[in-house]
Amino acid sequence: MSAFNFSFTAGRTFRGVSQKLIQPSFKTFTKDRYSISNVGNFHRRRNSRLPTHITNVTRLFSTHTHNPKVPEAPTWEPVSEDQLPQPAQIPADLVDKLERLALVDFRTKQGLACLENAIRFADQLHVVDTSGVEPMDSVLEDRALYLREDAVQEGDCAEELLQLSKNTVEEYFVAPPGNIPLPKKEDRAAMLKHSEF
Amino acid sequence: MLSLTLREVSLALREGRISPTELCRKCLNRIKKTQHLNAYITVTEELALKQAQEAETRLLQGADMCVCISSILCRVIGVTVPSFLPLGAPKGPLDGIPFAVKDNFCTENIKTTCASKMLKDYAPPYNATVVQKLLDQGAVLMGKTNMDEFAMGSGSTDGAFGPVRNPWSYAASYTEKTGAVPESDWVVCGGSSGGSAAAVASLTSYLALGSDTGGSTRNPAALCGVVALKPTYGLLSRHGLIPLVNSMDVPGIMARSASDAAIVLGILQGLDMRDSTTVAAPSSPTELPEHFDVKNICEYHAPGLSEETLMQWSRVTDMFERAGARVEQVSLPHTQHSIVCYRVLCHAEVASNMARFDGLEYGLRSKVDSSTEAMYASTRHEGFNDVVRGRILSGNYFMLKQNYQHYFVKAQKVRRLIADDFKHVFSSGVDVLLTPTTLSDATRYSDFTQEDNQTRSTQEDVFTQPVNMAGLPAVSVPTALSRRGLPIGLQLIGPALQDKKLLSVAQWIEQRVGFPSIRDSSESRNETGVTKREQTSAV
Numbered sequence: 001m002s003a004f005n006f007s008f009t010a011g012r013t014f015r016g017v018s019q020k021l022i023q024p025s026f027k028t029f030t031k032d033r034y035s036i037s038n039v040g041n042f043h044r045r046r047n048s049r050l051p052t053h054i055t056n057v058t059r060l061f062s063t064h065t066h067n068p069k070v071p072e073a074p075t076w077e078p079v080s081e082d083q084l085p086q087p088a089q090i091p092a093d094l095v096d097k098l099e100r101l102a103l104v105d106f107r108t109k110q111g112l113a114c115l116e117n118a119i120r121f122a123d124q125l126h127v128v129d130t131s132g133v134e135p136m137d138s139v140l141e142d143r144a145l146y147l148r149e150d151a152v153q154e155g156d157c158a159e160e161l162l163q164l165s166k167n168t169v170e171e172y173f174v175a176p177p178g179n180i181p182l183p184k185k186e187d188r189a190a191m192l193k194h195s196e197f
Numbered sequence: 198m199l200s201l202t203l204r205e206v207s208l209a210l211r212e213g214r215i216s217p218t219e220l221c222r223k224c225l226n227r228i229k230k231t232q233h234l235n236a237y238i239t240v241t242e243e244l245a246l247k248q249a250q251e252a253e254t255r256l257l258q259g260a261d262m263c264v265c266i267s268s269i270l271c272r273v274i275g276v277t278v279p280s281f282l283p284l285g286a287p288k289g290p291l292d293g294i295p296f297a298v299k300d301n302f303c304t305e306n307i308k309t310t311c312a313s314k315m316l317k318d319y320a321p322p323y324n325a326t327v328v329q330k331l332l333d334q335g336a337v338l339m340g341k342t343n344m345d346e347f348a349m350g351s352g353s354t355d356g357a358f359g360p361v362r363n364p365w366s367y368a369a370s371y372t373e374k375t376g377a378v379p380e381s382d383w384v385v386c387g388g389s390s391g392g393s394a395a396a397v398a399s400l401t402s403y404l405a406l407g408s409d410t411g412g413s414t415r416n417p418a419a420l421c422g423v424v425a426l427k428p429t430y431g432l433l434s435r436h437g438l439i440p441l442v443n444s445m446d447v448p449g450i451m452a453r454s455a456s457d458a459a460i461v462l463g464i465l466q467g468l469d470m471r472d473s474t475t476v477a478a479p480s481s482p483t484e485l486p487e488h489f490d491v492k493n494i495c496e497y498h499a500p501g502l503s504e505e506t507l508m509q510w511s512r513v514t515d516m517f518e519r520a521g522a523r524v525e526q527v528s529l530p531h532t533q534h535s536i537v538c539y540r541v542l543c544h545a546e547v548a549s550n551m552a553r554f555d556g557l558e559y560g561l562r563s564k565v566d567s568s569t570e571a572m573y574a575s576t577r578h579e580g581f582n583d584v585v586r587g588r589i590l591s592g593n594y595f596m597l598k599q600n601y602q603h604y605f606v607k608a609q610k611v612r613r614l615i616a617d618d619f620k621h622v623f624s625s626g627v628d629v630l631l632t633p634t635t636l637s638d639a640t641r642y643s644d645f646t647q648e649d650n651q652t653r654s655t656q657e658d659v660f661t662q663p664v665n666m667a668g669l670p671a672v673s674v675p676t677a678l679s680r681r682g683l684p685i686g687l688q689l690i691g692p693a694l695q696d697k698k699l700l701s702v703a704q705w706i707e708q709r710v711g712f713p714s715i716r717d718s719s720e721s722r723n724e725t726g727v728t729k730r731e732q733t734s735a736v
Contacts, residue, residue: 067511069524071498076533078500102548102593103555103574104586111587114651118544118591121655124537125607128614135609136616138444139430139668139693140474148470160322164559173557180568191571192578 084123199400200716203457217293221249224295234362236395240340248337252293292335297396297405300341303437312356315580325437342392351657353391361391364399370682384639387417394421407449412661414449415673419634419686422675426450426458430668431476434469442546445665455704503637529618535663541608548592584650616667623692630690634673638683670696672703676710
């Protein structure tokens with residue numbers, strides 16, 4: 001990736017001004033002082049000749065010159081088809097397996113097309129070189145997280161929780177008979193059709 | 198009164214210029230007037246009035262402090278003391294302030310639907326930690342806001358209760374500049390916390406909670422012209438937030454100004470015993486740097502960035518430079534692949550998280566009961582929309598044994614590269630990164646729905662989701678109105694746990710850009726015979 005760095009060192013007086021500008025605003029964050037924002041203080045603190053407001057937006061659009069620090073053109077290089085591996089074919093039995101695992105149906109050809117697009121999109125990952133890189137599970141991996149005492153502090157809420165369910169008997173949630181596999185694909189469509197609102 | 202910031206209205210309550218119940222009624226009326234926006238799924242009118250009444254009692258008791266002090270003086274002097282009420286005091290800056298919560302946060306005995314048929318009648322038996330903290334401070338809950346189903350989407354158009362309309366669609370700045378007719382040309386709010394952003398922007402509440410997994414708080418905030426903070430991962434508790442992607446979700450704060458967001462952050466941050474992924478809040482920052490470095494990320498000029506957003510980016514960079522900040526362009530070489538990585542990780546975690554919805558213990562339950570599997574399958578068929586189902590299926594695909602290493606683990610590795618890019622940049626002395634939040638201003642609903650949800654998410658989340666991958670804080674600040682009269686926002690990204698500093702920089706920008714209030718943009722329609730909907734009430 002191309003990168004260009006312009007470094008720009010400001011003059012001494014400006015540096016001092018910027019510090020003072022930020023400090024008063026910081027004070028307003030303490031909980032017990034919730035006074036209205038102190039824009040006025042900015043002027044009192046220093047003789048600043050900084051622009052304090054922008055007036056006319058339309059005027060701005062016409063006279064604004066582009067800041068060189070902001071990239072003028074997109075820098076992304078699109079990933080071309082030949083960089084990607086072969087598009088994955090999804091056989092019918094894999095579709096069936098996914099539906100059983102997820103207990104969610106594709107419903108239409110559109111659903112299958114959606115999946116294929118998602119896979120094709122994800123294939124772009126493979127242009128990135130990740131040799132020697134460990135997978136990252138969590139952004140908090142460098143910290144020791146808080147552990148509380150292993151003592152029971154709450155619970156006994158069975159009644160509240162049972163009320164949330166549609167079908168209960170005494171202290172049990174009632175489920176239809178288990179250990180029966182999902183019907184075959186052809187029968188599934190009929191079952192789902194009947195269950196539709 | 199309704200267009201003030203949280204700070205200002207809190208002061209008004211304290212000074213007695215308005216009472217909490219009056220304020221609550223004003224907000225409720227405004228909600229009724231802006232019903233066409235569809236920002237709220239549930240409006241908790243009775244509860245709000247009750248809470249406002251309690252806040253009012255507390256404020257009055259606080260006023261009785263004067264009575265109390267004078268009675269103490271009486272005792273000292275030796276005069277008989279009149280009986281007085283027990284001492285009470287307002288709870289803090291949020292006492293009596295109306296707020297709204299996105300509908301994927303659990304609220305006790307109030308319907309929490311996640312804009313899905315699956316949970317349309319579900320009322321949790323507990324409050325989410327962040328909601329509880331706000332209620333403990335005396336804030337008044339207005340209602341639960343609309344969103345994309347299960348927070349999947351970037352337009353707030355795919356919920357079971359209909360899409361959310363951007364309040365700026367009805368502002369004079371939009372209708373006059375483009376000649377648009379709001380009924381047919383209304384623009385989307387952004388997502389997935391569109392309802393929360395619309396609630397704050399349409400002046401029905403002073404702050405709102407959203408959730409941010411890939412930009413879901415910052416995106417609608419930029420399109421609706423409000424400030425949004427995505428805190429550092431782990432700073433705010435996720436207990437009670439119905440999860441989408443456990444390793445990236447955070448509750449987000451939307452408010453009218455950066456200092457409002459800071460007040461709320463101060464209240465909500467901190468360890469929670471019920472969420473093991475929380476970290477301790479940092480002690481209040483003391484020094485601010487002598488001069489701060491602002492860097493623009495050069496890879497963030499993504500294809501499709503609008504000319505106006507680019508101009509705003511350039512304009513704010515100019516402002517920083519003139520003030521003496523050191524500005525440079527930096528490279529985050531793996532950012533381009535971030536959206537792909539996000540998609541894979543998101544789908545995989547979604548597949549796992551959505552597995553809990555089977556109709557047995559809560560939520561919708563199908564009438565099919567030939568077997569458990571059949572019941573689960575048909576419940577999930579009825580309860581989830583296409584978007585959710587599509588993501589579950591692709592997530593399951595990526596996690597199949599034959600694909601696990603190839604896709605999921607690969608994505609985790611790319612995630613580390615992206616997080617390392619940010620770490621590298623911040624360790625080289627950068628204070629804050631400045632980037633656009635969205636590609637352009639809000640799109641018309643009729644155009645937005647031309648593409649499917651997945652494509653739109655890919656396009657809209659491009660600037661916001663790398664931040665979630667790295668778990669860093671980010672703020673979106675509205676900077677100006679576009680040529681179409683709609684808000685444009687810019688994003689600031691900071692190092693982990695430096696949320697307050699980030700908010701100070703955001704406040705600095707806010708004070709200089711002069712972003713107009715929606716009220717200003719809505720006046721002067723009277724002479725053209727405005728319909729009742731388009732009128733903004735004079736408050």
